[in-house]
Amino acid sequence: MREFYLIEIAKKMLKVERENVIVGIGEDDCAVVRIGNKNVVMTADCLHEKTDFPSGIKPEEIGHLALAVNLSDLAGCGAKPSFFLYTITLTRDTDEEKFRGILRGMRDLADRYDVAVIGGDTDFGDELHISGFAIGEAERFVTQSGAKVGDYVCVTGLLGKAQLSLEQLFSGYDRDEIAYPESLFKPEPRIKEGIEIAKHANAMTDISDSLAISLNLIAEKSNVGIEIYENSITLDHLLGYVDYEKALELFLYAGGDYELVYTSKQCQHVKIGKVVEGSGVWLIRKDGRREKIEFKGFSHR
């Protein structure tokens, strides 16, 4: 994916050695810096109408998503979110009620996790666009690079629901007919789970693009291999809608579910695999065949 190539360029050009920068640009979901005696975790993420908002989305859900995508990054590091700032570009025909709806969605999610929205910049352009910037704190934070051989690989929930719903929408279903509207329009960032997991996990990240991409990042950065066992994967939530191989593809290569994947000696959630010696990410089929899980995902965001 071209985005990852550009991240590599940015990482090379902008990386600095600084005593107060613990995790710098391009290294992980979030940056981690020291301010006073605190680990402060920061992330920036942006969403666009055409590429990131499914058709039929309500203003409240746009505001929710803009905050949720950033909180999910913080959750992936095990941080407790504290503050949020946004910049929003409205199209010139946006009415006040839509703007209020977006802010309402943002506020409702912020309130639930005790996040203070402390700043915003509003202007006008050709496409609705929201950039968010979230700041949190973490006593112990977890990156993608600490996975250890022997760790279990675990996910906080079932995967593929958002992409399945999106594809149903593309194929002509209305938003009240699709399988998992909440997963698509109002996904819940796994804040509390992230904070709990950070107490014991060796590596963690949120699944924003796909499980495959998240696992490949963990494997590469931790210099380990990862095996996922087909036997351990639950696909029942998808099988009522698509066939088995499509369901498996959604599970591995779909994004948008805002779940977390982590490696740890203890699994509090769904155990799907193990960290092994070597490199690469592998699907161990029920019949024992090893298939490479590639670095790819549906890029609907």
Added chain:
Amino acid sequence: MREFYLIEIAKKMLKVERENVIVGIGEDDCAVVRIGNKNVVMTADCLHEKTDFPSGIKPEEIGHLALAVNLSDLAGCGAKPSFFLYTITLTRDTDEEKFRGILRGMRDLADRYDVAVIGGDTDFGDELHISGFAIGEAERFVTQSGAKVGDYVCVTGLLGKAQLSLEQLFSGYDRDEIAYPESLFKPEPRIKEGIEIAKHANAMTDISDSLAISLNLIAEKSNVGIEIYENSITLDHLLGYVDYEKALELFLYAGGDYELVYTSKQCQHVKIGKVVEGSGVWLIRKDGRREKIEFKGFSHR
């Protein structure tokens, strides 16, 4: 200006009482929060190709501007900048060299002020767009609301240069023919000045939209009046290009110069007026007439 109306809506909807939020949304150039034992100052600002980048701008200058506009906000609070994150939307035809140029401009400015660029999100859309988030620290920070009757009103430099240059560009001049290309394409945020001024000023803000808007914000929020003396205003830098009344208009109502305006018992820079009892912002003409300085500016950003 419609933007200010929307800021008021956001302020009403999103404002929260929180022990660790000292300056919240919509109150000032920046938010100020407590993290550990530090005053942490944060701001978010975004720029668009069509509305914010003058024609003929180089990629390096785009990167410079995206960071500079945020550093200028921090300077307006007297904060020392520490960290920066960005989100950038590239058009699909952007080549790698342009992307590198933008990052180079950002990096060069960041390096000069010891700012670590710690995060970025890159995606694609219809218009080049950069949102920036800057984080700084301030032992003593200065807001727009502390002006005291008897304070001098001071500006860090000559105003109107960026808008004059922009209008020359609009009228068909090339970028090497305009009066102040540096002011337009590569303005310098007044970081060092802001930190110095914060040691004694009662109110301060950067002049992003216009002197008129900055002064009106200070007067309103501080519950004071402000008098600007025509006698004290220097227009020589504009008079070679436009007539006197146009020069005065540029000085009062033009933006983009990235200078700071502050009120203090001591003036380290150009003294242009005084804080008085009452309300509103007034131009005291050479002949003694009082003219209201309205809340308006050229909105080229």
